[in-house]
Amino acid sequence: MAIDRELRVQKIKEGIVIDHLRAGTALKILEMLGITGKEGYIITVAMNVPSQKLGTKDIIKIEGRYLSPSEVSKIALIAPKVTLNVIKDYQVVRKERLILPEEIVGIIKCSNPTCITNHEPQVQSKFLVLSREPLKIKCKYCETIMNQEEVFRRLS
Template sequence: MGSEKGARREMSVSAIRNGTVIDHIQNEATFKVAEILRLAQEQHTVLVGMNLPSGKVGKKGIIKIESRELTPQEVNKIALIAPQATLNIIQDYEVAEKRSVELPERVEGIVRCFNPSCITNRQAVSTCFDVIASDPVGLRCVYCERVMTGPDIILK
């Protein structure tokens, strides 16, 4: 019998040579991740798969972007809406690096406060939230203490 490595399983979304694979995206978050990364404006090849079977998150989404790495800011945003996602850096068709996205303890500036009377919605004050839960993600505004989860979490 050949080694596991030699017997590469078939991919349901094809391979890229160099770039980033965002794997194990909760299915429903796939398009949001695409939006965060502004993939509609991407120059290089982008491959998106959805409704793929996954032991880890039920059905999953996957996004593959040729010749692109993610910024820390982008990774933080992905962590908020797809905390179980994994990032794979592809070099010369191989996985050169793999890591999970990590929720920071504090989220500054990238999420809007859901409370219309919050000072961050009325004055030029940037938002700041404590991350109080991870699955599902819960955020508490440090200014007005509004707690937000799921669809309340709107990225700027």
């Protein structure tokens, strides 16, 4: 299995491999990254691949595209066990296990329409992570609690 994954990773010349995505989340991640397939990147999506860690997993490989820090944070919100590989010249130059921080600032909107963060543009949203799996976050301003599904909906 490990060798198999190594081979897949090395097929990319420059770009990223997002590995250990929970099965069924790959398309959501692409949508969230604003990737439709029309940008010209070479993209490989593998879904429901057998995985020792997760049972089954999804993998996304994107050639010629890297991720911004806020994109990385969003992925950590959807996929808590994800591994991000950065590839340069066929080599993995960085392998990062994404970890959701205790506090999430500014990357997702509160689901409460009357929350101050939805009315005052200068007030950044702030959530406390109550639980990672299943995901549960609480708005620091209005105490609204959002679960994985609501977070999903608000990220795209």
